[in-house]
Amino acid sequence: MAKPKIAIIITSTRDVRFGEKPAKWIYETASQREDMEFELVDLRDFPLPFFNEKASNAWVPTENEVGQRWQKKVAKFDGYIFIVAEYNRSITAVLKNALDYSYKEWNRKPAAAVGYGSVGGARAVEHLRNIAVELQMVPTRPGVHIQGADFFAVWQQGKDIKELTHLEPGVKTMLDDLAWWAAALKTARETA
Template identity: 70%
Template sequence: MPKIAIIISSTREARFADKPTQWFASIAKTRTDLEFEIVDLRDFPLPFFNEVASNLYAPSQNEVAQRWQQKVAEFDGYVFVTAEYNHGPTGVLKNALDYSYPEWNKKPAAFVGYGSVGAARAIEQLRQIAVELQMAPIRTAVHIQGADFFAVWQQGKDLNELTYLEPGVQGMLEELAWWAKALKTARESTPETAPVSG
């Protein structure tokens, strides 16, 4: 069964990320064809990238980086739960993406965004980064935006009350399951070759 990481992409003490992560995970874990695990970047306090090169070319020396790469390698796909900072993804997420390369290759990437525009601009940038890391970003994303975001963040509304968001989650999970299974089959039936860097 494909194993999917739900990656919490903010490490701020006052982060909002836990609410959408738990909400999404509670829906995702009802599926019987995918296995999910929440991965929190707080558990991997990576320094700003300071290796001699990407781990595509040279093994990372930092112990946390090695542990992060081993964790990333465990999965067959990823769901990034992301905020949007100044029209882009969080710095800690970009740094974490840069600390790994072969481990991301040929696996699907999906996105759950939150904020005034549902992190749409951050997700668009993350799709471009995912392509360079040889991931397959899927079409459907989940955007918790506008009044919904502010109702949960400032007014204490429960995301479970926003039942009209669930069809989008299910649609995304269907796409993710298809890509995770297809790419897992392809990886397992293809001899390992050195990744191609763009």
């Protein structure tokens, strides 16, 4: 069996976003593993208009060209790590919109999350997990939460995110769980 391919998705498109830092950190850490392949995926590269299709692509093909390109990108992966900013106790609008543009492409694949913000993006990650269930993804229990002092030290005070070594055990646990689910679900999808 080929290694599962995992997308690390940067889910904020703001000019002054923080998400690139944890995305690159997770990518560098994860890429040292032998059991999965990783690719950074940036929602900036997919300027999706607000969802205005006739229906979900579960029922009707998407007409929007960027939406079609996004669906092809999502489909090529066996699992996802979402880098999740918390905006007003939820996920970003661009992430919700991107999730809505695909359906079958997400099905039966694991979804892990790295949250950041004042409470480590915990409320946004929880919201994402609920959406993931509706899209027939398998949200992993372990996640990584960059919160409070750590978040502000990296964001505003110039601390290198790699100095947050106390988060490394959580990253390993998240990646181990993601690897198990990605392999199990890939095998199940290929034999169904």
